[in-house]
Amino acid sequence: MRRVPATGDEKESLYVSLDRHRDAVLWKLDGLDEEQVRRRMTPSGTSLLGLVKHLACNEYGWFCETFGRGIETLWFDPEAGEDMSVEPDESTAKIVHFYGRSRTEADKVISELALDDVGTSWRGETVSMRWALIHMIEETARHAGHMDILRELVDGATGDHPPL
Numbered sequence: 095m096r097r098v099p100a101t102g103d104e105k106e107s108l109y110v111s112l113d114r115h116r117d118a119v120l121w122k123l124d125g126l127d128e129e130q131v132r133r134r135m136t137p138s139g140t141s142l143l144g145l146v147k148h149l150a151c152n153e154y155g156w157f158c159e160t161f162g163r164g165i166e167t168l169w170f171d172p173e174a175g176e177d178m179s180v181e182p183d184e185s186t187a188k189i190v191h192f193y194g195r196s197r198t199e200a201d202k203v204i205s206e207l208a209l210d211d212v213g214t215s216w217r218g219e220t221v222s223m224r225w226a227l228i229h230m231i232e233e234t235a236r237h238a239g240h241m242d243i244l245r246e247l248v249d250g251a252t253g254d255h256p257p258l
């Protein structure tokens with residue numbers, strides 16, 4: 095796992111911070127079976143796999159849609175809250191693959207644009223790439239923290255990153 099460079103430039107530091115949290119999200123699924131990753135752990139129905147699906151949707155939304163790049167056609171409706179739920183026909187492999195594609199497409203947009211370049215969010219707001227990176231660091235870190243708790247409840251495993 096990469097570390098945020100102590101003397102890196104702003105864009106590199108923001109990107110590495112985001113990528114570290116992305117990796118932690120996937121690590122939280124390691125070694126679990128389909129039932130465990132799908133298990134609804136809160137009254138609202140939150141599951142480990144549902145959080146991965148939600149984050150994948152956010153990566154596409156905040157980087158690809160906002161900056162007018164390669165939009166994937168989603169098989170679910172995030173406006174109806176379907177980005178947090180996992181349907182019986184949605185395997186772990188399918189959702190993890192979706193998260194991988196969303197990261198790849200987001201990474202292309204991040205690498206092509208400067209921090210001060212702007213796009214239009216789904217809310218109609220003008221936002222900079224800097225803002226989108228900071229927002230996704232916050233979003234991913236927040237849900238990685240949720241996943242820390244859910245994973246501990248599933249099998250007792252703890253930690254925010256794999257040991258170096």
